[in-house]
Amino acid sequence: MPVVTETLDTVQSVTQSGYKWGFETHIEMDLAPKGLNEDIIRLISDRKQEPAWLLDWRLKAYAAWLKMEEPHWARVDHPKIDYQDLHYYAAPKKKQGPKSLDEVDPELLRTYEKLGIPLKERAILAGVDPGDAEEAARTPVAVDAVFDSVSVATTFRETLSKAGVIFCPISEAVRDYPDLVQQYLGSVVPVADNFYAALNSAVFTDGSFVFIPKGVRCPMELSTYFRINARSTGQFERTLIVAEEGSYVSYLEGCTAPMRDENQLHAAVVELVALDDAQIKYSTVQNWYPGDAEGRGGIYNFVTKRGACRGARSKISWTQVETGSAITWKYPSCVLQGEDSVGEFYSVAVTNNHQQADTGTKMIHLGRGSRSTIVSKGISAGHSNNTYRGLVRIAPQAAGARNFTQCDSLLIGDQCGAHTVPYIESRNRTAKVEHEATTSKIAEDQLFYCRQRGLSEEDAVGLIVNGFCKDVLKELPMEFAVEAQKLLAVSLEGSVG
Amino acid sequence: MTAALPSGAAGFLARYAALRDLLPGDPALRDAAAEAFRTAGLPGATQGRRPEAWKYTTLRPLADARFQSTAEDTNGGVPPAAMTALLARAPTLDAPRLVFVNGAYRADLSTPPALFARFADQPDFGTLTWPDREPLVALNTMLAADGALLDVLDDTDAGVVELVHLSTDGTAAHPRHCIRLGTNARLTLLDVAIGDGSYLHNPVTEVHVAAGATLTHARLQDESDRAYHLATTYAGVAGDATYDSFTLTLGGRVGRNEMHALLAAPRATAHLNAAQLLTGTQHADFTSVVRHDAPSCTSRQTVKNVLNGRARGVFQGRIEVARVAQKTDGYQMNQALLLSPDAEIDSKPELEIFADDVKCSHGATVGELDIEQLFYLKSRGIPDAEARAILVRAFLAEALDAVSQETVRAALEQSVERWWERQAA
Numbered sequence: 001m002p003v004v005t006e007t008l009d010t011v012q013s014v015t016q017s018g019y020k021w022g023f024e025t026h027i028e029m030d031l032a033p034k035g036l037n038e039d040i041i042r043l044i045s046d047r048k049q050e051p052a053w054l055l056d057w058r059l060k061a062y063a064a065w066l067k068m069e070e071p072h073w074a075r076v077d078h079p080k081i082d083y084q085d086l087h088y089y090a091a092p093k094k095k096q097g098p099k100s101l102d103e104v105d106p107e108l109l110r111t112y113e114k115l116g117i118p119l120k121e122r123a124i125l126a127g128v129d130p131g132d133a134e135e136a137a138r139t140p141v142a143v144d145a146v147f148d149s150v151s152v153a154t155t156f157r158e159t160l161s162k163a164g165v166i167f168c169p170i171s172e173a174v175r176d177y178p179d180l181v182q183q184y185l186g187s188v189v190p191v192a193d194n195f196y197a198a199l200n201s202a203v204f205t206d207g208s209f210v211f212i213p214k215g216v217r218c219p220m221e222l223s224t225y226f227r228i229n230a231r232s233t234g235q236f237e238r239t240l241i242v243a244e245e246g247s248y249v250s251y252l253e254g255c256t257a258p259m260r261d262e263n264q265l266h267a268a269v270v271e272l273v274a275l276d277d278a279q280i281k282y283s284t285v286q287n288w289y290p291g292d293a294e295g296r297g298g299i300y301n302f303v304t305k306r307g308a309c310r311g312a313r314s315k316i317s318w319t320q321v322e323t324g325s326a327i328t329w330k331y332p333s334c335v336l337q338g339e340d341s342v343g344e345f346y347s348v349a350v351t352n353n354h355q356q357a358d359t360g361t362k363m364i365h366l367g368r369g370s371r372s373t374i375v376s377k378g379i380s381a382g383h384s385n386n387t388y389r390g391l392v393r394i395a396p397q398a399a400g401a402r403n404f405t406q407c408d409s410l411l412i413g414d415q416c417g418a419h420t421v422p423y424i425e426s427r428n429r430t431a432k433v434e435h436e437a438t439t440s441k442i443a444e445d446q447l448f449y450c451r452q453r454g455l456s457e458e459d460a461v462g463l464i465v466n467g468f469c470k471d472v473l474k475e476l477p478m479e480f481a482v483e484a485q486k487l488l489a490v491s492l493e494g495s496v497g
Numbered sequence: 498m499t500a501a502l503p504s505g506a507a508g509f510l511a512r513y514a515a516l517r518d519l520l521p522g523d524p525a526l527r528d529a530a531a532e533a534f535r536t537a538g539l540p541g542a543t544q545g546r547r548p549e550a551w552k553y554t555t556l557r558p559l560a561d562a563r564f565q566s567t568a569e570d571t572n573g574g575v576p577p578a579a580m581t582a583l584l585a586r587a588p589t590l591d592a593p594r595l596v597f598v599n600g601a602y603r604a605d606l607s608t609p610p611a612l613f614a615r616f617a618d619q620p621d622f623g624t625l626t627w628p629d630r631e632p633l634v635a636l637n638t639m640l641a642a643d644g645a646l647l648d649v650l651d652d653t654d655a656g657v658v659e660l661v662h663l664s665t666d667g668t669a670a671h672p673r674h675c676i677r678l679g680t681n682a683r684l685t686l687l688d689v690a691i692g693d694g695s696y697l698h699n700p701v702t703e704v705h706v707a708a709g710a711t712l713t714h715a716r717l718q719d720e721s722d723r724a725y726h727l728a729t730t731y732a733g734v735a736g737d738a739t740y741d742s743f744t745l746t747l748g749g750r751v752g753r754n755e756m757h758a759l760l761a762a763p764r765a766t767a768h769l770n771a772a773q774l775l776t777g778t779q780h781a782d783f784t785s786v787v788r789h790d791a792p793s794c795t796s797r798q799t800v801k802n803v804l805n806g807r808a809r810g811v812f813q814g815r816i817e818v819a820r821v822a823q824k825t826d827g828y829q830m831n832q833a834l835l836l837s838p839d840a841e842i843d844s845k846p847e848l849e850i851f852a853d854d855v856k857c858s859h860g861a862t863v864g865e866l867d868i869e870q871l872f873y874l875k876s877r878g879i880p881d882a883e884a885r886a887i888l889v890r891a892f893l894a895e896a897l898d899a900v901s902q903e904t905v906r907a908a909l910e911q912s913v914e915r916w917w918e919r920q921a922a
Contacts, residue, residue, distance in 0.1 A: 073549065394863075396839075411853035414820065424844040426863040429835030435846070435861040441853045 032089035061201030064192035074358040166211035173209035188271035207238035212247035243278035276311030288324035295354025298326025305332035309341035317344040323491040333362035336370035351384030360390035365398040380416035401431040462489040505560035522620030530638035537632040564669035588908035592657040600670030616644035623703035625731035641673035651679035666694025678710040695723040704732035720748035736762030752781040760794035775808035782811035789822035802833040804840035815847040829859035
């Protein structure tokens with residue numbers, strides 16, 4: 001049973017190291033003064049050498065944000081955030097924009113090493129020829145590594161550009177492809193969509209831009225590593241992925257963050273656009289610092305993710321494994337505008353200790369024959385609270401729309417909470433909507449069976465939980481699936497016995 | 498009656514100011530409720546954000562409504578012939594019957610059981626309701642003038658009692674009912690609401706089921722299609738006791754049935770079943786909260802909506818499981834059948850769980866009639882309309898089967914039949 005061995009190894013390695021990814025890199029930071037006002041926004045825009053339209057766009061977002069209130073409907077509880085006590089701009093100090101990887105700060109490269117960026121990319125970061133055909137043939141992964149707020153290196157640019165794929169930091173895209181960015185930025189998540197999205201629109205410093213032209217199947221999985229590093233810097237990433245007619249892309253996002261005491265705010269926005277027959281697969285493993293066993297510290301993860309299936313037969317699939325963050329507020333959604341378009345949401349959310357997760361999805365059916373599938377697995381342990389909150393809306397014009405939703409919650413221990421809040425709104429009689437939800441604990445007989453075969457209680461729980469999440473984990477790309485399995489076991493560590 | 502009568506919430510507050518010293522019971526309690534109502538207003542009718550509990554139902558139309566009277570001044574004014582005609586629409590059971598007209602008890606129309614008393618004589622606001630949280634409970638507490646108090650003694654089977662509320666055009670009634678069952682007692686209550694014209698019927702019912710007792714509470718809401726029916730029920734269920742309720746909604750322009758069941762001691766059981774048959778521009782909301790506050794309790798819920806025309810059905814159901822409520826068994830099923838292109842269903846089944854050794858699940862389905870089933874029937878020579886009716890009846894039968902008391906179930910089935918006849922006409 002390889003999984004068992006793996007779980008055993010993982011538990012062992014982690015019990016010894018605590019939060020494995022909790023280290024801090026010391027690099028000189030270029031910090032803007034604390035606080036948020038028009039001047040800071042102008043400063044960000046100026047530093048990024050942005051065109052005037054983007055500055056106007058930011059200022060519009062800021063004006064909207066000033067009039068908005070923090071959302072209070074989620075089942076999360078945290079001290080009031082002082083938005084004036086944060087740095088809104090932090091960039092790793094650099095000589096000149098690094099043109100090649102050799103110029104990248106070796107300290108950064110070591111950070112990626114610690115982060116566990118796959119060996120191959122590290123080799124490439126270290127200067128191995130990316131054009132090597134043999135190398136590229138083996139399941140290549142392109143990495144746009146984000147260190148704090150500025151992308152420092154992008155690999156596989158050559159291979160991608162040969163295919164016509166654009167994969168670059170969004171600030172670069174603003175410079176190099178202003179028309180594309182202007183056309184799509186904010187078209188899925190408008191500047192005043194919600195409090196955190198408006199904040200992000202005003203102050204976002206970096207993120208990724210992906211453009212897959214007509215009929216192109218992206219030759220490799222695209223991957224971004226996000227990492228929050230500087231003390232008291234909010235992270236406001238902005239990701240925009242556009243898949244033209246008939247194209248396909250799989251995008252991976254993974255995060256770790258250093259251990260620290262004070263809460264950090266992360267308010268990212270991800271926008272996806274899929275045109276006719278295009279497919280976007282977006283996978284996330286989120287493992288930010290969840291705070292310590294007493295609930296001190298940890299990341300506040302308030303993220304707006306939304307995909308628009310604009311074209312006929314387009315498909316957007318969200319897969320997420322959420323194990324980190326002190327608070328998660330995140331609802332990756334699909335607006336199914338195209339005829340016969342497809343939206344999918346596969347989620348595993350694990351909370352332990354004092355973590356709070358309020359996550360789910362929205363499937364807005366507008367197109368005829370649009371279909372959606374939601375599979376959500378919530379696991380609560382310790383003193384945590386885990387909420388699934390989702391919306392399925394069938395508009396009057398969405399004839400023949402179809403939704404299936406399955407939400408399962410697992411409780412480990414009697415001090416945690418598991419909540420399910422689905423909203424189902426149907427205005428077309430030819431649509432069919434099905435929703436199922438269950439809440440239970442790990443069955444005694446399953447546990448007994450595993451224990452009787454010599455597994456420790458903790459390993460048995462890890463095994464059963466992995467089985468509980470299988471429907472979601474199998475949707476992940478292979479390398480992520482392995483990482484996710486380990487994460488599950490690690491996140492639940494200390495929750496039994 | 499002056500022409501300058503204020504509308505909406507202000508109208509109710511003005512009425513309270515006029516009636517305050519005439520109403521029975523503790524004025525301090527009513528004053529507090531009035532204050533809560535003044536602050537909250539009618540959900541959806543005031544500026545600002547609508548409370549989450551009222552996400553899908555707005556009382557905006559009530560903001561402009563003027564109700565000229567409450568019980569005291571109209572009771573005598575309703576012509577007896579009109580009353581008899583209305584009353585004829587209520588199911589006839591071979592059982593004691595209590596009749597209220599526009600919120601006031603009518604001895605001349607009633608055949609009361611021994612266990613009955615009037616709220617007007619023995620004002621009792623109960624202990625379970627939250628006027629400060631529920632604007633409609635506040636409104637009722639502020640203006641309640643009469644209601645039925647039923648007290649079933651320990652180890653007594655009180656059989657069946659029918660409670661009928663009749664409303665007439667332009668009135669607003671806020672009856673306050675309280676039903677208490679002693680240890681091992683039994684009662685079946687058929688609660689009927691009927692009326693003519695445009696009016697508000699805003700009853701609050703408090704139920705106490707003591708250890709080992711069983712209350713079967715069937716409600717038939719067959720109000721006028723211009724009526725506002727806003728009913729709130731709070732039920733406290735003790736150990737080994739059962740509160741078995743079924744709500745059939747057929748009438749009303751805007752209807753809301755809000756039910757709170759509190760399972761307070763081990764092995765308590767609550768059934769909050771319902772069926773809503775709506776057509777035209779009707780809007781009906783069935784909102785329930787089941788609170789598991791003790792171990793080994795059971796809750797069951799099957800709620801079915803059949804929606805035709807431009808009707809809108811709403812289901813909100815929450816199961817709350819407290820930390821202590823281990824071995825909870827909770828189940829909730831919500832199904833909606835959309836018969837017309839313009840019908841709408843909004844459904845929100847919620848689970849809120851703080852105990853780990855529980856078995857809770859909910860399911861929801863929304864769709865139209867199964868085309869294959871329809872084809873099967875039609876291929877056997879059954880005309881389309883009839884085939885559809887058979888399938889809808891089968892869909893409803895499952896919900897009505899939950900009513901175990903046979904005479905009551907028969908009465909509800911008959912009302913459903915009459916609803917069909919009205920659709921065909």
